[in-house]
Amino acid sequence: DAGVIQSPRHEVTEMGQEVTLRCKPISGHDYLFWYRQTMMRGLELLIYFNNNVPIDDSGMPEDRFSAKMPNASFSTLKIQPSEPRDSAVYFCASSFGGQETQYFGPGTRLLVL
Amino acid sequence: DAKTTQPTSMDCAEGRAANLPCNHSTISGNEYVYWYRQIHSQGPQYIIHGLKNNETNEMASLIITEDRKSSTLILPHATLRDTAVYYCIVSTSYGKLTFGQGTILTVHP
Numbered sequence: 214d215a216g217v218i219q220s221p222r223h224e225v226t227e228m229g230q231e232v233t234l235r236c237k238p239i240s241g242h243d244y245l246f247w248y249r250q251t252m253m254r255g256l257e258l259l260i261y262f263n264n265n266v267p268i269d270d271s272g273m274p275e276d277r278f279s280a281k282m283p284n285a286s287f288s289t290l291k292i293q294p295s296e297p298r299d300s301a302v303y304f305c306a307s308s309f310g311g312q313e314t315q316y317f318g319p320g321t322r323l324l325v326l
Numbered sequence: 327d328a329k330t331t332q333p334t335s336m337d338c339a340e341g342r343a344a345n346l347p348c349n350h351s352t353i354s355g356n357e358y359v360y361w362y363r364q365i366h367s368q369g370p371q372y373i374i375h376g377l378k379n380n381e382t383n384e385m386a387s388l389i390i391t392e393d394r395k396s397s398t399l400i401l402p403h404a405t406l407r408d409t410a411v412y413y414c415i416v417s418t419s420y421g422k423l424t425f426g427q428g429t430i431l432t433v434h435p
Contacts, residue, residue: 217369248425255425255426255427256364256370256413256425257425258422258423258424261422269422304369304370306369306370314372314375315362315370315372315423316372317369317370317371318369319368319369320368320369
C-alpha cells in the first residue's frame with residue numbers, strides 16, 4: 214500500500230484565496246483525521262470522520278474551515294478565505310478502528326502570504 | 327483524556343538504550359498509553375501502545391507501572407535515525423489523540 218497520500222505537498226497562496234487540501238486514506242481504513250501543526254500550538258486535531266461521516270469537528274478553528282469526505286477514498290480540507298495565521302503543516306491520517314494505529318501522510322505545508 | 331508530562335529533551339549515545347519516561351497520573355482504567363514519534367519534516371509515526379501489560383514490538387518496548395501512573399518507552403539500541411520528537415499520549419476516545427509537546431530525543435554518534 215502507498216500509505217496515506219496528501220496533495221499538494223506545498224502550497225503558497227495569498228491572503229483571501231481559497232485553499233483546498235486533499236487526502237487519500239489507506240484502503241480499507243474507516244477513520245480519517247485532519248491535524249494542523251504549528252510551532253506555537255503543536256499538533257492539533259481539527260476533525261475526524263468515521264465511515265465518511267464527520268464525528269467530531271470541535272477542533273476546526275472557525276467557519277472559514279470546512280472538511281468533507283464524499284467517499285471512503287477521498288477527503289478535502291478547505292480554507293476560504295485563507296489568512297496568514299493559517300500557515301501551518303496540515304496532516305491527514307487514517308486508521309482501521311478508532312483506537313488502532315493512526316497512519317499519517319507526509320503533510321501539506323501551507324504558506325499564506 | 328488524561329494529561330501527560332514528558333521531559334522536554336533527552337540525549338542518548340548511539341547503540342545505547344534510550345529510556346523515555348512519561349507521567350500520566352490521572353489516567354483512568356480504560357485509557358490506553360500510546361507512543362508516536364515525529365522525525366523532522368515527516369508525519370508522526372506510531373511506535374507502540376498498551377493498556378496494562380508491558381508490550382514489545384520490533385521498534386520498542388513499553389513498560390507501564392503497576393499503578394499505571396507512568397510509563398517508559400525503551401528503544402533498545404538507539405541509532406541516529408531515532409532522533410525525533412517522541413509523544414506519549416493517553417486516550418480512550420475513539421480517534422482522539424491529543425499530542426503534547428513531546429520529548430526531543432537526540433541520538434549522538
